[in-house]
Amino acid sequence: xxxxxxxxxxxxxxxxxxxxxxxxxxxxxxxxxxxxxxxxxxxxxxxxxxxxxxxxxxxxxxxxxxxxxxxxxxxxxxx
Numbered sequence: 001x002x003x004x005x006x007x008x009x010x011x012x013x014x015x016x017x018x019x020x021x022x023x024x025x026x027x028x029x030x031x032x033x034x035x036x037x038x039x040x041x042x043x044x045x046x047x048x049x050x051x052x053x054x055x056x057x058x059x060x061x062x063x064x065x066x067x068x069x070x071x072x073x074x075x076x077x078x079x
Contacts, residue, residue: 003019004019021044028040
């Protein structure tokens with residue numbers, strides 16, 4: 001969380017989601033006494049995958065919507 005405050009203070013872009021996940025991972029390392037096996041790697045993998053899939057899905061949806069708007073919007077205005 002302190003990284004968010006510092007980065008915001010010097011006008012850098014900040015992802016609070018990344019900061020929260022990093023803080024949770026760090027806390028989990030502390031309570032597991034530094035053992036990486038204490039991490040929930042399956043959950044972290046799902047989070048990482050969602051960070052990759054979400055923008056790609058949004059991009060594909062935008063392409064489809066733009067195609068539909070380009071093909072059908074002028075026809076709706078004429079009729």
